[in-house]
Amino acid sequence: MAATTTILARYMWKRPGIDIWQLRKPVPADVQRAFGRKVVTRSLGSSDDRLATIAALAILGDLEEQWSALRSGTATRTILPSALATAGEPPESVKRAVVRAAYEQVLGELEARDNARFLSDRAAFDESSEHRRKMARELNREVRAGDLTRFVAVTDRLLANRGVVVDRESSWFDDLVQCVATAVLDALGVAIRGDEGVLDPKPTTSVVKAALDPIEPAAAAKDIRFSDLADAFMRQWLAGRSSTKETNTEPQKRATFRLFSGFFDDRPIRGVRPEDAATFFDILRLLDPNWARSPAARSLPWQQLIERYGDRDRGLSDATMNRHLQVLQELWAWSKKRGHCEGENPFHGFHKKLRPGYNVAPYLAWEDAELRQLLEPTPRRSDLLELILVGMFTGMRLDEIASLTWGQLRATEEGGASIPYFQVEDAKTPAGNRKVPVHSDLSWLLSRARGADEDRIWPTFNEEGRAKKPGADAGREFSRFKASRGFQSRVKAFHSFRKNVTRMMERAQVPDNDWAQIFGHERGFTYRVYNPDGISMTRRAEIIGLISYPGINIPHPRG
Numbered sequence: 001m002a003a004t005t006t007i008l009a010r011y012m013w014k015r016p017g018i019d020i021w022q023l024r025k026p027v028p029a030d031v032q033r034a035f036g037r038k039v040v041t042r043s044l045g046s047s048d049d050r051l052a053t054i055a056a057l058a059i060l061g062d063l064e065e066q067w068s069a070l071r072s073g074t075a076t077r078t079i080l081p082s083a084l085a086t087a088g089e090p091p092e093s094v095k096r097a098v099v100r101a102a103y104e105q106v107l108g109e110l111e112a113r114d115n116a117r118f119l120s121d122r123a124a125f126d127e128s129s130e131h132r133r134k135m136a137r138e139l140n141r142e143v144r145a146g147d148l149t150r151f152v153a154v155t156d157r158l159l160a161n162r163g164v165v166v167d168r169e170s171s172w173f174d175d176l177v178q179c180v181a182t183a184v185l186d187a188l189g190v191a192i193r194g195d196e197g198v199l200d201p202k203p204t205t206s207v208v209k210a211a212l213d214p215i216e217p218a219a220a221a222k223d224i225r226f227s228d229l230a231d232a233f234m235r236q237w238l239a240g241r242s243s244t245k246e247t248n249t250e251p252q253k254r255a256t257f258r259l260f261s262g263f264f265d266d267r268p269i270r271g272v273r274p275e276d277a278a279t280f281f282d283i284l285r286l287l288d289p290n291w292a293r294s295p296a297a298r299s300l301p302w303q304q305l306i307e308r309y310g311d312r313d314r315g316l317s318d319a320t321m322n323r324h325l326q327v328l329q330e331l332w333a334w335s336k337k338r339g340h341c342e343g344e345n346p347f348h349g350f351h352k353k354l355r356p357g358y359n360v361a362p363y364l365a366w367e368d369a370e371l372r373q374l375l376e377p378t379p380r381r382s383d384l385l386e387l388i389l390v391g392m393f394t395g396m397r398l399d400e401i402a403s404l405t406w407g408q409l410r411a412t413e414e415g416g417a418s419i420p421y422f423q424v425e426d427a428k429t430p431a432g433n434r435k436v437p438v439h440s441d442l443s444w445l446l447s448r449a450r451g452a453d454e455d456r457i458w459p460t461f462n463e464e465g466r467a468k469k470p471g472a473d474a475g476r477e478f479s480r481f482k483a484s485r486g487f488q489s490r491v492k493a494f495h496s497f498r499k500n501v502t503r504m505m506e507r508a509q510v511p512d513n514d515w516a517q518i519f520g521h522e523r524g525f526t527y528r529v530y531n532p533d534g535i536s537m538t539r540r541a542e543i544i545g546l547i548s549y550p551g552i553n554i555p556h557p558r559g
Contacts, residue, residue: 012049012056021052023059031070050135051150054106054184058154061105069337089172090159093223093339098158098176099211103183103203107190129195136188143181148174151181182207223268223340230257233331255292256327259284262302269335274346277328281350284324286315293476318352325350364491365499371552374485378555383458384477386445386557391494393439393547395501395519398478398494399471400424402461407453409438409445414537420446421537424520434520437541444557501547508546518543 012021023042032038042059046052142150152168155177186208193201203209224232234254263280264272283306291297291309300308328347335341366374379385390401404422411420420438438446445457461470461477478494498519505515517534 011060012052020047021049021056023056025060025063028067031067034070046153048150051153054150055153055157057105057109058102058157060109061101062157089170094159095176095179096211097339098155099179099183099207101158102154102180103187103208103211106184107187129192132188132195133192136185136192139181139185139188143178143185148177148181151177151184154184155180179207179211183211223270225261225266226264226269227257227261227266229269229335229340230254230261230331233257233334236334252323253327255298256324257331259302259305259324260328262305268340269332270341272332272341272346274344274349277346277350281321281325283310284316285321286311288312289314289316289320293479322351362491363493363495363499365503366492366496368549368551370487370492371549374482374487375555376553379481381477381481382557383460384474384481385555387458387474387478388494388497389555389557390442390445391497392500392549392554393441394422394436394544395498395547396422396424396436397471397498397520398474399469402456402458402470402474404457405453406451406455406457409450409457412537417538419537419541421540434517435537435540436518437537437544439544439547441554441556504547505543510543510546514539514543 011023011025013024014021023040025040027038027040040063046055139150142148155173156168158180159176182205186203186205190201190203203212234250234257237253238250260280263283264276287306288309291305297305297309325347329345332341332345332347336345375388379388387398387401390396391398394401403426408423408425409420410423411418413419422436422438424434424436426433451457456470458470458474462473463470464472475494482492502515502519505519514535518540
């Protein structure tokens with residue numbers, strides 16, 4: 001068998017003194033970085049070269065699946081997630097996928113090698129063809145005699161790759177091993193008929209034909225519920241983010257899935273049609289934009305949610321609708337690769353192009369009269385007032401401020417002076433991790449009794465979401481406060497203080513590269529690469545000192 005010879009020569013070897021075959025496969029250069037290694041080594045679990053070769057074919061096929069996914073940018077394998085793992089009998093769709101994989105992996109490897117051999121060395125091709133026929137006869141005799149030993153490990157591996165916990169003693173596993181053996185033999189037969197000149201050889205067994213056919217509509221009832229599929233998707237998504245910064249994106253995605261699951265009665269995703277998606281988005285569009293601010297609303301069943309918060313004249317923004325849309329598009333594409341749906345993505349075609357001033361309202365800086373209206377009289381909540389003042393005199397984001405711990409309030413000696421600063425950590429981007437000097441109008445904070453380094457300076461705001469961030473709670477408090485002072489528009493928000501400070505920097509002609517290091521934006525390539533330490537703390541303090549609100553009565557909390 002040409003494939004056997006090629007694999008033995010190129011990828012299989014034995015360690016000195018050990019009789020078990022090993023697989024060694026170099027990772028293609030274009031996916032090495034994303035895959036995380038340059039070479040894959042695996043034990044094939046057998047000293048028999050033919051059995052080990054079949055195991056190698058399965059592993060090589062799985063690796064090619066992963067590498068193809070990395071090249072296409074999906075970053076997830078085209079297999080069922082481990083979240084669906086079960087020790088019970090898998091659904092028919094999974095069994096078919098296993099049989100189809102066994103057939104396609106063997107046939108694909110054989111066809112590719114045979115075509116190359118035929119064009120380069122006819123004599124060697126004829127020799128390998130004869131060897132293949134002998135190999136097929138031997139395998140057929142083994143299967144007819146009930147000896148399926150060489151196919152057990154292959155079946156086990158293909159099931160494990162699809163999230164199934166295998167019980168080799170179960171009757172369904174024995175039946176599936178028989179089907180896998182049939183698929184391998186059918187692939188050999190197709191390859192042999194191709195060797196003999198048949199232009200388009202087809203499989204002959206009903207097992208393989210059924211595995212290659214599309215899933216009948218009757219099988220749709222066996223698909224898992226939408227909510228279970230969404231949970232499996234989220235588990236895969238979170239696993240890929242295990243080494244990255246924690247964010248509150250997870251609850252946003254789960255909220256979208258929860259909404260659609262309620263609308264669609266938690267039926268399998270296969271049944272979603274474009275008209276279903278359109279109806280969902282039409283109803284969602286008219287949802288009260290503030291509905292999620294109520295914890296109770298977030299747990300309401302779909303029908304009760306719509307009765308209480310739906311059919312409003314002012315609904316969700318285009319930006320919010322686009323976010324829901326993107327999440328559902330991702331789930332459909334992910335599910336399609338795993339056989340849970342087919343056809344065109346029903347969530348396509350609803351995206352709204354965002355245009356500032358038309359359907360996107362950009363944040364605007366606070367004007368002096370508005371700041372006086374905001375601060376006079378001072379907010380009743382002292383913790384909220386202090387967050388506002390830090391925002392006004394640093395330009396830091398709300399969550400960055402609300403998350404500050406006493407250990408992040410530091411001081412450094414430079415030029416014979418002590419310069420206090422906030423060490424911003426765990427920001428959205430690497431550039432966001434920065435040092436922001438403490439403005440003189442915030443000196444009240446320096447004289448306050450410090451807590452432990454790990455204690456938050458403002459612990460009264462609740463930590464929420466997977467990332468355990470207090471910014472959402474602080475944001476709701478600020479929204480309620482600004483509304484009480486007569487500000488309803490979204491363009492005036494806590495983020496507007498960043499606009500105020502940036503306007504001051506531009507009017508003071510502070511170089512963009514200098515201000516970016518304090519503001520938390522990316523610097524230009526030259527400075528970023530050749531001066532990674534950035535500007536001095538003295539220079540940072542000079543820039544922060546430019547922040548001023550003349551004509552505004554700035555409150556000074558007690559130290």
